[in-house]
Amino acid sequence: MVGAYARLVENHSVPHSTPRTAAFFDLDKTVIAKSSTLTFSKSFYRGGLINRRAVLRTAYAQFVFLVGGADHDQMERMRAYLSSLCRGWDVAQVREIVAETLHDRIDPIIYDEAASLIEEHRAAGRDVVIVSTSGAEVVEPIGELLGADRVVATKMVVGDDGRFTGEVAYYAYGPTKAEAVRDLAASEGYDLDRSFAYSDSATDVPMLEAVGNPCAVNPDRALRREAAARGWPVLSFTRPVRLKQRLPSLSMPARPLVVTAVAAVGTAAVTAGLVWYANRRRGPIDA
Structure with missing residues (x-):
């Protein structure tokens, strides 16, 4: 399935003119x-940012996220809660923990199919931009690992x-992601009608709508319905693989990463919010 879509990518190659x-x-x-933020829960525990009980709750939150994710209302409740919970967390410590454990935590869970698409888009002359609700302290290093050109991520x-002061200035979520895409198009000269976007969540429909070539990847139920109604391609990514084993060049970006983020919810904040969410959800899981 990825191969068929790769041909579409090639057919949309952009001449330099x-x-x-x-x-x-x-x-x-x-x-x-997995969730990029929750994946670091054990690392945060060893660094003293969360306790053992929180580690167990993040494991459950990871399961909930993988099965059904969190809808809009749940995400908004998490944001309100985490803005106060993470006040006083040392940013340098968070970044240090992520840097020290990045390859152990993230490298093994990168989809082979996604890495191939990133390679194909770069070969076709396109910039690769990661647009994530996760915190910049996690997303920026992952962007560098993947060889992305730019990153839009949340901060606090x-x-x-x-x-962290606990104040939320910007949240890279839902319609805000689409705004970031359009702002980048204006500043970088991207032709959005010829650009591509990929997501698994219905909350990213605004971002997918912003480009001429949207694609649902491992979609949740709502996005799968939306994709079927709109005739959007649907891809299934199933093969996590270490980058150095399949494509060493992707772990060595050819171009410097440009961080395009305002100020929003940080890594530690998102982790804490999802811990809270897992603690609140003790009933049946809605897929």
């Missing part, structure tokens, strides 16, 4: 097999003491 194009990728369950305000 035409406007630039891009491929916009959601991260969790689209490029990697950092005080003069280098710690």
Whole structure:
């Protein structure tokens, strides 16, 4: 199935004389097999950011995320909760933990099919942009690992003491992702009608609508229905693989990563929010 879509990618190759194009990728369950933030829970525990009980709850939250994800209302409740919970967390410590454990935690769960698509888009002359609701402290290093050209990710305000203040200035989620895509198109000269976007979640329909070539990847039920109604391609990514085993060049970006993010919810904040969500959901899981 990926091969068929790869031919579509090739058929849309952009000559240098035409406007630039891009491929916009959601991260969790689209490029990697799990939640990027929850994957670091054990690392955060060893670094003293969360306790053992929280580690167990993040394991359950990861299961809930993989089975059905969180809908809009649940995500909004998480954002309100985490904005106060992470006040005082040291940003430098979070970044250090992620840097030290990035390859152990993320490299094994990158989809082989996603890595191939990233390679094909770059070969076709497109910029690769990761657009993720996860925190910048996690997404930026993953973007570098993948060889992405740009990253749009969530952050939270950092005080003069280098710690999260708990204030939320921007949240890369839902329609905000589409706004980021359009802003990048305006600043970088991307032709969105010839650009691509990939996501697993119905909350990213606005981002998918913003480009001429949207694609649902491992879609949740709502996105699968939307894709069927609109005639969007649906891809199934199933093969996590270490980048160095399949394509060493992808772990060595040819171009410097450009971070395109305002200020929003950080990595630690998203982790804490999903821990809270898992603690709240003790009944049956809605797929």
